Every structure is written in C-alpha cells, then in structure tokens.
Amino acid sequence: MANYSGNDVAYLDFAATTPVDERVAELVLRLMRDDFANAGSRTHEMGVHAAREVSKARELVARALAASPEEVVFTSGATEASNLAILGLARANKGAARHIVTTAIEHSAVEGPIAALERDGYEVTRVAPDRRGHVSADDVLAAVREDTLLVSVMHANNETGAVQPIVAIADGLRAEPAFHVDAAQTFGRLNEDLRYPRIDLISVSGHKIYAPKGVGALVARRGDGRPPIAPIMFGGGQERGLRPGTVPVPLVAGLGLASALAEAEGAARGERCAVIRSDALDALGSLGGVFHGEGGRTLPHILSVAFPGIDSEALMVALRGVAAVSNGSACTSASYKPSHVLEAMGVDDEVLRGTIRISWSHDVADPPWHDIAGVVRMLS
Structure with missing residues (x-):
C-alpha cells in the first residue's frame, strides 16, 4: 500500500491520472x-x-x-x-x-x-x-x-x-x-x-x-x-x-x-475500492455532505461531495498538507468554469461551488478520512 506522494500528503486524484504500474x-x-x-x-x-x-x-x-x-x-x-x-x-x-x-x-x-x-x-x-x-x-x-x-x-x-x-x-x-x-x-x-x-x-x-x-x-x-x-x-x-x-x-x-493486468485483477481491485468508499461515506457522511451520484450505479473509486457553506477552492487549499483532491475534470480545471455536469444535474450554486472530487486506487493505504473530516469541521 502507498500514498504515491513521497510525503505525508495522500494522493486522492486517481480519476485524473494513475501512476504507472x-x-x-x-x-x-x-x-x-x-x-x-x-x-x-x-x-x-x-x-x-x-x-x-x-x-x-x-x-x-x-x-x-x-x-x-x-x-x-x-x-x-x-x-x-x-x-x-x-x-x-x-x-x-x-x-x-x-x-x-x-x-x-x-x-x-x-x-x-x-x-x-x-x-x-x-x-x-x-x-x-x-x-x-x-x-x-x-x-x-x-x-x-x-x-x-x-x-x-x-x-x-x-x-x-x-x-x-x-x-x-x-x-x-x-x-x-x-x-x-x-x-x-x-x-x-x-x-x-x-x-x-x-x-x-x-x-x-x-x-x-x-x-x-x-x-x-x-x-x-x-x-x-x-x-x-x-x-x-x-x-x-x-x-x-x-x-x-x-x-x-x-x-x-x-x-x-x-x-x-486490469482484466486479471479487476474483481479484487473493485472490491478494495468499494471498501474504501464505504469508509469514506462513514467518515464524511456525518458532516452534512451532499454526495452526487449516490442512489444509482456508481464507480467505486470516485466520490463527488460538497459540504454546505464551504467553497471547494478554500477546502482544497486547506487540504494541501493532507490530501491531493480536485474540484472537477483535470482536463478543464485550468478554466475555473462551473462544472457543466453539476449544472446539468440541477445542483444549486452553493453546492456546485463547494463540490470536490475524491478518487482513489485499489492499492492505496487507508486514506486519511478523519483528517479530511477535521479540515471540513475547521472550515465550517
């Protein structure tokens, strides 16, 4: 298990890119x-x-x-x-x-x-x-x-x-x-x-x-x-x-x-990602987070969440010493435009501006969910 960062910051942006096996x-x-x-x-x-x-x-x-x-x-x-x-x-x-x-x-x-x-x-x-x-x-x-x-x-x-x-x-x-x-x-x-x-x-x-x-x-x-x-x-x-x-x-x-390798190991990878997702929902759910995509079929390694009253940019800055996350697609993040995906879903402006994406891998060490939760509480 690894955090892929070379320091104490957990890399949680695998939907943007993965390391090379x-x-x-x-x-x-x-x-x-x-x-x-x-x-x-x-x-x-x-x-x-x-x-x-x-x-x-x-x-x-x-x-x-x-x-x-x-x-x-x-x-x-x-x-x-x-x-x-x-x-x-x-x-x-x-x-x-x-x-x-x-x-x-x-x-x-x-x-x-x-x-x-x-x-x-x-x-x-x-x-x-x-x-x-x-x-x-x-x-x-x-x-x-x-x-x-x-x-x-x-x-x-x-x-x-x-x-x-x-x-x-x-x-x-x-x-x-x-x-x-x-x-x-x-x-x-x-x-x-x-x-x-x-x-x-x-x-x-x-x-x-x-x-x-x-x-x-x-x-x-x-x-x-x-x-x-x-x-x-x-x-x-x-x-x-x-x-x-x-x-x-x-x-x-x-x-x-x-x-x-993905074909041979896919089932085990998915099971591990699902366990991590369950832990994330348990740790962050009590903070009043709004989870996008829940209630339907969702990839086990991606979590889209917003916390009421907290801007995503402020949250990502506060998380810099804890975890590397994003607030949308890495391919368009340089434009700083509101997410067209969340807009199409009818998400209100406050939730839209507060949404971050957390994504992980099957072989990461247990992510620091409680530390992330602590940062959210500090900003609340």
Missing part, C-alpha cells in the same frame, strides 16, 4: 532503452520484434473488449480516440444523416468535436441527466431520429462516477445510427458492459489504468451496415490508415500489459 513501467523502460526499434522497420529483426510487441498489445486490448485485433486503433489517448470516432464518422458520412444524440454531461473530449460539428450545421440533441447524474436509456432512445448519424454516451462520468446505461441504450438501437462510448473511466473496470457487440466505437485511455500517459485506443467494430470512419489526419498510413505517425511501441506495449 511497476510491472508496466519495467516493460516500457526496456522497450525504450533496449528494444527501441521502429515497428515500421520490417527489413531487420529488431523492427520485426517491435512490430510483434505492437501486435501483442493489440491482441490484449482486443481480448479485453471481445473485439478483434483489426478493430483496435492505437491513439495518443481517449481524447484523440473520441475525436477520431466522431469527426471520422462525420467525414465518412455521405448521406443526409446530420443529427447527433449525446448527453449534457459528456467530457470535453466528446463535447468538443460534437460542438465543432454543430457549428458546421449538424443538429445536436443533448439528453439531460437526473439529479443523481444518470441519464435515462429511454430518453436517449427517444431522441434518436431517422436522420441520426451518431449516438455518443459516456460509460461513467469523470466527475461524479455515475455509470450510464450503455447496454440498455445499445440494446434499444436499430442497426443505425453508430453508437460511440467514451470509456476512459471504465475500461479495465467495467469491461463486461463494453463487450456488447452493438457498441460500435469505444474510446480507451491508458493513464486511467496504470499505463503511461500519451497512449490510448479506439476500438471500431466493423459490423454489417454500420457507418465506417474516415481518417482525420494523413501521413504514413500507420494504424490501418486511420492514425498516421510512428507507433510509440513502449507506450502501446504498456497499454496492452495494463489491459491484461
């Missing part, structure tokens, strides 16, 4: 330092060996999602994967389908490219969540029209941990439109949902599952009658022409190994 780091370092050849260099044995490492990683990611290796496209992360899925689908769209269904709680990696298409004339329907942060499968399916090109729904929200009903949505869709799922927070944790064959496009992130930053994947299933995707960048033709550029062999191999 030591077993993964060992493989990555070896491929960086010793077996460093370009996987595209097929004229010598070192290049062939590098290509084998990429193929192995592709097989491991595919196996985790019951996909075929040919359906895995390596990217720089889930953001690029989502852009490729959404913009690539639009680029390949030759018909009159110019309507998109998504939710009001999507990560900026999805909302950004969809908003870009909206500016180009696409019509977008954004389904609102309930007050717990969950969208209704019926509401999503009711928004689908004859001219709908894409349905894009995140698997679990990065701020609240609320898990969305992607299987029910997939089960209710016709052969078209295409269905994209942002699985940045759930790949390696809820893979069983993601194996549903009607989910056409899945965005995967490495640095959420103890792989290095800078690597991810798009899984693009090739079912009959489903719209293809076209490249949005052009170059050397790597990754089946969908993602050009030299393949980062060490990072890709790290993602493959991290995928396999």
Whole structure:
C-alpha cells in the first residue's frame, strides 16, 4: 500500500491520472532503452520484434473488449480516440444523416468535436441527466431520429462516477445510427458492459489504468451496415490508415500489459475500492455532505461531495498538507468554469461551488478520512 506522494500528503486524484504500474513501467523502460526499434522497420529483426510487441498489445486490448485485433486503433489517448470516432464518422458520412444524440454531461473530449460539428450545421440533441447524474436509456432512445448519424454516451462520468446505461441504450438501437462510448473511466473496470457487440466505437485511455500517459485506443467494430470512419489526419498510413505517425511501441506495449493486468485483477481491485468508499461515506457522511451520484450505479473509486457553506477552492487549499483532491475534470480545471455536469444535474450554486472530487486506487493505504473530516469541521 502507498500514498504515491513521497510525503505525508495522500494522493486522492486517481480519476485524473494513475501512476504507472511497476510491472508496466519495467516493460516500457526496456522497450525504450533496449528494444527501441521502429515497428515500421520490417527489413531487420529488431523492427520485426517491435512490430510483434505492437501486435501483442493489440491482441490484449482486443481480448479485453471481445473485439478483434483489426478493430483496435492505437491513439495518443481517449481524447484523440473520441475525436477520431466522431469527426471520422462525420467525414465518412455521405448521406443526409446530420443529427447527433449525446448527453449534457459528456467530457470535453466528446463535447468538443460534437460542438465543432454543430457549428458546421449538424443538429445536436443533448439528453439531460437526473439529479443523481444518470441519464435515462429511454430518453436517449427517444431522441434518436431517422436522420441520426451518431449516438455518443459516456460509460461513467469523470466527475461524479455515475455509470450510464450503455447496454440498455445499445440494446434499444436499430442497426443505425453508430453508437460511440467514451470509456476512459471504465475500461479495465467495467469491461463486461463494453463487450456488447452493438457498441460500435469505444474510446480507451491508458493513464486511467496504470499505463503511461500519451497512449490510448479506439476500438471500431466493423459490423454489417454500420457507418465506417474516415481518417482525420494523413501521413504514413500507420494504424490501418486511420492514425498516421510512428507507433510509440513502449507506450502501446504498456497499454496492452495494463489491459491484461486490469482484466486479471479487476474483481479484487473493485472490491478494495468499494471498501474504501464505504469508509469514506462513514467518515464524511456525518458532516452534512451532499454526495452526487449516490442512489444509482456508481464507480467505486470516485466520490463527488460538497459540504454546505464551504467553497471547494478554500477546502482544497486547506487540504494541501493532507490530501491531493480536485474540484472537477483535470482536463478543464485550468478554466475555473462551473462544472457543466453539476449544472446539468440541477445542483444549486452553493453546492456546485463547494463540490470536490475524491478518487482513489485499489492499492492505496487507508486514506486519511478523519483528517479530511477535521479540515471540513475547521472550515465550517
């Protein structure tokens, strides 16, 4: 067990990023330092060996999602994967389908490219969540029209941990439109949902599952009658022409190994995270905290909570010597804008401004819940 900080401050921001698993780091370092050849260099044995490492990683990611290796496209992360899925689908769209269904709680990696298409004339329907942060499968399916090109729904929200009903949505869709799922927070944790064959496009992130930053994947299933995707960048033709550029062999191999480890250890990891969550609710619940996402299916390692009368910025400053937490998505935290997720949930302004996100790992030492509670009491 560890706190990952190198000092007395407990790192509790795992939804933003995870450390690299030591077993993964060992493989990555070896491929960086010793077996460093370009996987595209097929004229010598070192290049062939590098290509084998990429193929192995592709097989491991595919196996985790019951996909075929040919359906895995390596990217720089889930953001690029989502852009490729959404913009690539639009680029390949030759018909009159110019309507998109998504939710009001999507990560900026999805909302950004969809908003870009909206500016180009696409019509977008954004389904609102309930007050717990969950969208209704019926509401999503009711928004689908004859001219709908894409349905894009995140698997679990990065701020609240609320898990969305992607299987029910997939089960209710016709052969078209295409269905994209942002699985940045759930790949390696809820893979069983993601194996549903009607989910056409899945965005995967490495640095959420103890792989290095800078690597991810798009899984693009090739079912009959489903719209293809076209490249949005052009170059050397790597990754089946969908993602050009030299393949980062060490990072890709790290993602493959991290995928396999998550698959093998997922149940135990989830159980440990659930125990930590229970302890957190016990320690913080008596302080009058408002917990977002509770009462529905929620990831066991993310807790979104606000304490009445306490501003999140003030609380995070007071916690600097105790725990590293956040007040929303790390990808947009520099903008200091109110959480669009909490706004869509109808959270009032005081609670919204006071919300922090606490997230942990299966292998952390017991978090200092009582110390955190003490800081909250001091600010109350």
